[in-house]
Amino acid sequence: MLGLDRKDFTLVLIIALVALLAPFLLNFWPTESGMAQFNAGYPALMQRFAIYGIFAIGFNILFGLTGYLSFGHAAFLGVGSYSAVWMFKLLSMNVLPGIFLAIIVSGLFALVIGYVSLRRSGIYFSILTLAFAQMSFNLAYSVLTPLTNGETGLQTTLNDPRILGASRTAEGGIPVPSLFGLEMNATSIWKIGGWEFQFNVGYYFAAALMVLTFYLSIRLFRSPFGLMLRAIKTNQTRMSYTGLSSRPYTLAAFVISGMYAGLAGALLACMDPLAGAERMQWTASGEVVIMSILGGAGTLLGPILGAGVIKYLENIFSKINEGVLHGWFDFLPEVVKEPLVWLFARFTGEGWSLTLGLIFMIVVIFLPGGLMEGARRIGDLFRKRGKPSDDDKEHHPKPAAHVAE
Amino acid sequence: MDAIILQILNGLDKGSAYALIALGLTLIFGTLGVVNFAHGALFMIGAFCAVTLNRLFSLSFEVVDPTKLDFLGNPAKIKTAYVEAWFGQDFGAAIIDWSVPLAILFSIPVMLAIGFAMERGLIKHFYKRPHADQILVTFGLAIVLQEIIKYFYGANPIPTPAPSAFTGSFDFGAMLGFDVGQIIYPYWRMVYFAFSLVVIGAVFAFLRFTTFGMVVRAGMADRETVGLLGINIDRRFTIMFGIAASVAGMAGVMYAPINSPNYHMGMDFLVLSFVVVVVGGMGSLAGAVLAGFLLGILQSFASMNEIKSLLPGIDQIIIYLIAIVILLTRPRGLMGRKGVMED
Numbered sequence: 068m069l070g071l072d073r074k075d076f077t078l079v080l081i082i083a084l085v086a087l088l089a090p091f092l093l094n095f096w097p098t099e100s101g102m103a104q105f106n107a108g109y110p111a112l113m114q115r116f117a118i119y120g121i122f123a124i125g126f127n128i129l130f131g132l133t134g135y136l137s138f139g140h141a142a143f144l145g146v147g148s149y150s151a152v153w154m155f156k157l158l159s160m161n162v163l164p165g166i167f168l169a170i171i172v173s174g175l176f177a178l179v180i181g182y183v184s185l186r187r188s189g190i191y192f193s194i195l196t197l198a199f200a201q202m203s204f205n206l207a208y209s210v211l212t213p214l215t216n217g218e219t220g221l222q223t224t225l226n227d228p229r230i231l232g233a234s235r236t237a238e239g240g241i242p243v244p245s246l247f248g249l250e251m252n253a254t255s256i257w258k259i260g261g262w263e264f265q266f267n268v269g270y271y272f273a274a275a276l277m278v279l280t281f282y283l284s285i286r287l288f289r290s291p292f293g294l295m296l297r298a299i300k301t302n303q304t305r306m307s308y309t310g311l312s313s314r315p316y317t318l319a320a321f322v323i324s325g326m327y328a329g330l331a332g333a334l335l336a337c338m339d340p341l342a343g344a345e346r347m348q349w350t351a352s353g354e355v356v357i358m359s360i361l362g363g364a365g366t367l368l369g370p371i372l373g374a375g376v377i378k379y380l381e382n383i384f385s386k387i388n389e390g391v392l393h394g395w396f397d398f399l400p401e402v403v404k405e406p407l408v409w410l411f412a413r414f415t416g417e418g419w420s421l422t423l424g425l426i427f428m429i430v431v432i433f434l435p436g437g438l439m440e441g442a443r444r445i446g447d448l449f450r451k452r453g454k455p456s457d458d459d460k461e462h463h464p465k466p467a468a469h470v471a472e
Numbered sequence: 473m474d475a476i477i478l479q480i481l482n483g484l485d486k487g488s489a490y491a492l493i494a495l496g497l498t499l500i501f502g503t504l505g506v507v508n509f510a511h512g513a514l515f516m517i518g519a520f521c522a523v524t525l526n527r528l529f530s531l532s533f534e535v536v537d538p539t540k541l542d543f544l545g546n547p548a549k550i551k552t553a554y555v556e557a558w559f560g561q562d563f564g565a566a567i568i569d570w571s572v573p574l575a576i577l578f579s580i581p582v583m584l585a586i587g588f589a590m591e592r593g594l595i596k597h598f599y600k601r602p603h604a605d606q607i608l609v610t611f612g613l614a615i616v617l618q619e620i621i622k623y624f625y626g627a628n629p630i631p632t633p634a635p636s637a638f639t640g641s642f643d644f645g646a647m648l649g650f651d652v653g654q655i656i657y658p659y660w661r662m663v664y665f666a667f668s669l670v671v672i673g674a675v676f677a678f679l680r681f682t683t684f685g686m687v688v689r690a691g692m693a694d695r696e697t698v699g700l701l702g703i704n705i706d707r708r709f710t711i712m713f714g715i716a717a718s719v720a721g722m723a724g725v726m727y728a729p730i731n732s733p734n735y736h737m738g739m740d741f742l743v744l745s746f747v748v749v750v751v752g753g754m755g756s757l758a759g760a761v762l763a764g765f766l767l768g769i770l771q772s773f774a775s776m777n778e779i780k781s782l783l784p785g786i787d788q789i790i791i792y793l794i795a796i797v798i799l800l801t802r803p804r805g806l807m808g809r810k811g812v813m814e815d
Contacts, residue, residue, distance in 0.1 A: 136604045187799055190507055190603050194746050195799055198792040201743055210785030349743065353611060360608065413623065421619035427612025431605055432597070 075285050078367065082281055086274040089113055090264045097261030104386055107379050110254055110267035111338075115378045117273035118334045123358040123370030124277075124284050125327020129320050130356070131365035132288070132296035138193045138352050139180070139200030143173040143325040145207065145347030147332025149214065152221045152342045159232030160223075160242045160340075162251065162272070166333040173329025174322055181321035185314060188303070200352055207344035220343035244337045246272060251337055269338050276334065277371075280327060285367060287323070296320050300365075328355075357423070361430050363437030372438055377423075384422055387415035474654040479772045485661040485730060487768020488668035489515075492723035493745040494752060494760035495672060496716035502692045502755045503709045506595050507603050509610040512742025513617040514583065514717050518724025519733035520621055521579035523630050526571040529555050570635045572729055579721045587717030591710045614739065622735040629732035634660040664726050671722060672761055675715070679757075688712055692755075747795040753808025763806055767791050 069076065085092065094108035107113070126140055150172040151165035158164050184195040207215040215221055225235050229242075236242050244251045251269035258264075287293050295316045298306045303313055336342055345351070354377065362373025392408045392415070399407065414422045434441050493515055500508045532553040540548040556564030567574070594613065598606045633639070641658040679685035691698045691705040698705045724733070731737065748767055752759030773779065775787035798805060 134604075136607070138607075183796060183800065187803060190607070191750065191799060191803065193604075193607060194750055195796065197743060198747055198795050202789045202792040205788035206785055209788050350739075356608065357612075418619065418623075420615060421623075424612045424615030424619060427615065428594075428609055431609040431612065432594075435601075435605060 069282070070286060071282075071289070075289065079278065079282050079285060082368075082371070083278045086117070086278055089116070089270075089274065090266055094262055094264060098263040099261055104391070105383060107382070108264065110252075110265055110270050112378065112382050113267070113270045114273050114334075114338050115382075116375050117270065117277040118331050118338070119355075119358065119374040119378055120277045120371040121273075121280050121334065122328055122331035122355055123362070123374040124280055125324040125331070126355045127324075127359050127364060127366075127370040128284060128287060128296075128327070129324040130359055131370070132293060132300060133317050133320050134300035135185070135188065135317060135321070136193045136356070137184075137196040137321070137324075138349060138356070139196035139198075140324070140328050140355050141347050141349065141351035142180070142200040142203045143177055143328035144332040144335070144351065145203065145342065145344065146176050147173045147329030148336045148342035148346055149207075149221055149332075150329070151333035151336035152223065152340055153214075155223050155229075155244060155336070155340050156221075156227040157230065159229055160244050161232070162244050162246050162333075162337045165244070165336065166330060169329045169333030169336075170326045173332065174326040176329075177322045177325025178318070181318050181325070185317050185321060197349060197352070200347060200349055204344055204347040204349070207347060215342070215344060218344070220341050222341045244340055272337070273334050276330065280330070281367075281371065288367060292316070292319070354423075357427050357430070359437075360435075361426065361437055363439030366437070366439040369437050369439045376438070377426075380422070380426075381419055384415045384419045388412075389416070474650045475776070477650075478655045478657075479776060480769050481655065481657050481661075483769030483772035484665045484765070485768075486771060487765035488665050489723055489727055489741065489764075490745055490748045490768050491761045491764025492668050492671060493720055493741055494748040494764045495675060495757060496720045496723075497745055497749050498752070498755060498757050498760040499675075499712055499716040499719075501749070502757070503688060503712045504591075504595065504599065506598060507606050507610070508595070509607055509742065510590070510614040510617065511610075511716075511720055512738030512740075512745065513614040514586070514720040514738070515724040515727075515741055516621065516733065516735065516738030517586065517617065518579050518583060518721030519632075519728045519737065520625060520724075521582055521721060522572050522575040522632050522725045522728040523625065523733055525575040525578050526568075526632055529553065529568045529571050533557075569637075572632060572634055572725065575725045575728075576722055579725045580718050583718035583721030584714040586721075587714035588710060590717070591713040595713065596710075614742070618735050618738065625735065627735060629734040631732045632728040634663075634729035638663055660729050664730065667726050668723065671719060675719060676757070678715075684708065684711075744791055747791055749805075751795050751798045751805055753805025756805065756807040759805055759807030766806075767794065770794065 069079075071079065090108050090113070092108070093113065094106050096103050096106055098106075107116075122140075122144060126137070129140075130136055147169035150169040151162075154165035154168050180196065180199045184192055184199065187195060208217055223241050225239075225241055233242060246268070249268050251272065252267070254265050254267045256263060256265050295306075295311070295313075298311075299313045299317060306313055332342075332346065335346070358373035358377050359370050360373070361376060362371065363369030389408060389412045392411050393404075396404045396407050412418065414425075430437065436443075493511060496514070497508060497511050500506055500511070530553055532551045534549045534551055536547050537550050538547045540550075542548040553564060553568060555567050558564065559567065590613070594609065595606075598609060638659040641656045642662075643656055679689055687698065687703055687705070688708055691703075691708065695705055724738075727733075744767075745764075748763045749760055751767065752761070752763030771787065771790055774790040780787060
């Protein structure tokens with residue numbers, strides 16, 4: 068169906084269902100209970116799941132399939148955000164033109180950067196993309212201030228022209244990004260029992276786009292084009308011996324993933340019409356790398372999973388402060404409690420970056436295949452009791468790590 | 473002419489830092505074949521060694537002196553640093569004053585220990601893994617080290633003064649026969665430059681003239697053969713990792729008075745140092761040093777007002793631009809050997 072076989076179609080369907088029901092599924096505990104802070108079912112966080120899901124899906128098309136590790140993908144995210152906010156300022160608060168422009172601009176940007184960077188591979192490619200991203204970041208802060216508004220960040224104001232819309236609302240405020248009148252921050256709240264479910268327009272818009280981009284990425288994975296990209300990862304030399312030039316394929320993958328990042332950036336701007344240069348910083352590029360790796364680079368579901376886990380942990384960990392920890396460990400005697408609270412406080416609240424760094428290391432050291440690989444290994448454990456695995460070492464040689472060497 | 477000399481001088485101190493970090497990166501890459509994204513963090517830890525020693529020396533105790541009154545009329549409390557109490561007023565004050573240069577002695581064992589621990593505990597397991605994995609794991613380590621420093625020292629830069637003998641600047645132009653006041657150069661930056669030359673010279677001499685260095689160079693060329701000759705090359709490479717770490721650490725210690733250390737200074741330097749390594753030629757020690765100074769000087773030229781008005785923003789991106797041009801036209805870098813890491 069829709070050009071997918073049954074298994075893939077079910078996967079898309081499941082993703083769509085999960086995205087649809089996320090406000091229910093992610094509200095694990097009643098609103099009044101002490102565990103409510105672990106709920107993820109509120110709009111701001113769910114929007115991030117969907118948006119960073121798109122970002123990671125796009126990154127995975129490049130890194131997962133071709134093995135080219137880009138360390139500068141945040142540049143496209145930033146460019147997408149800036150383009151969208153400019154559309155909000157000049158044209159109207161309708162999100163579609165903004166998203167459209169963001170995808171085009173980031174695609175062109177990726178074309179230029181990709182054309183240059185893809186002449187090299189391996190670490191040189193990583194360093195080139197890093198250099199380009201840092202360059203964009205520095206320029207956004209300095210010379211391009213008229214375009215980016217420097218350190219303050221680009222935002223909508225009351226004096227923007229907005230040719231097709233109004234400069235200000237009837238009440239005199241700044242209009243909110245909307246989809247043909249449906250405001251992005253509109254939320255309807257259902258109260259059922261102790262639970263409070265929030266249905267947010269912005270989230271559903273982003274989630275719909277995420278499902279769409281996920282569908283496109285499955286089609287891409289299964290297409291002959293996707294096969295070519297895998298061939299590049301497996302053995303580029305052999306591919307060129309068969310008379311195929313890998314450059315157009317990698318460039319196409321780079322541009323596609325850049326457009327995904329631009330879309331994600333535009334969506335970030337739709338949810339909150341503000342674009343700052345810090346979105347382009349290389350730590351942001353590192354974040355999407357770890358999302359893909361944590362989920363499992365090269366797998367379909369991995370990046371979404373990784374983005375969800377990282378964003379969830381970020382939100383939860385940043386929220387826990389020493390007061391909360393004291394509450395948790397209250398049942399313990401003072402002697403044990405204080406050191407425990409001290410220890411946990413290092414990793415939570417302000418210490419989230421430390422936790423992120425540790426996750427980075429632990430995943431790369433122990434689980435290079437990511438969560439999907441972990442799930443497969445656990446699955447294998449159960450299956451092995453039945454029949455021996457049918458791994459054919461001869462016909463499935465390990466991919467040569469050409470890109471990295 | 474004097475403006476050119478001034479810019480060259482201005483570029484030297486940054487260039488020295490780039491050169492020292494890039495030298496360590498190249499050493500690690502050449503010996504172990506590992507791309508170390510945590511090298512900037514080692515530089516940062518070095519700078520915090522200076523901060524630590526400065527604080528240790530400044531530790532003091534308070535004595536209430538009933539004969540003197542402070543401005544509120546209470547008995548005055550007089551703070552005395554322990555070192556002043558132990559070694560006498562003058563000598564103690566001198567120790568505090570000279571804490572940054574003394575921190576070099578302090579940083580070497582610290583950085584060697586950190587380097588050994590890092591190599592044995594983590595990097596060792598990544599020799600055979602793809603470079604992408606090495607980049608990621610050391611990137612994670614850099615974040616962790618950075619956060620640990622942030623916990624202990626806070627997020628704000630900590631001013632760490634140079635010895636008072638080296639504060640202030642001297643008129644370099646007058647020495648060369650230009651007008652007085654044309655080329656003013658701070659003493660400490662001159663010291664930094666001289667220091668970096670000494671360290672670079674020492675590393676090169678160590679590799680060139682000692683048996684140990686010879687074995688290491690042989691190992692860089694062909695690790696397997698050296699291993700087959702019955703030499704424990706892994707152990708020597710571990711030591712080289714420690715040396716690279718302490719070179720970065722010393723660079724950090726001496727840099728502390730130029731820029732007050734903060735926890736993310738390593739990251740800021742790391743990206744540029746990688747660019748330096750690539751421009752110089754991956755695996756070429758001389759190339760790393762040359763490119764370090766070159767890029768530092770070019771950067772300072774690009775930040776001249778005349779050039780900035782011609783090409784706005786060029787000072788922000790010059791290094792990256794050069795790296796891009798070099799990578800595209802001469803992939804092996806300025807002094808890279810043919811066929812080594814060209815692809």
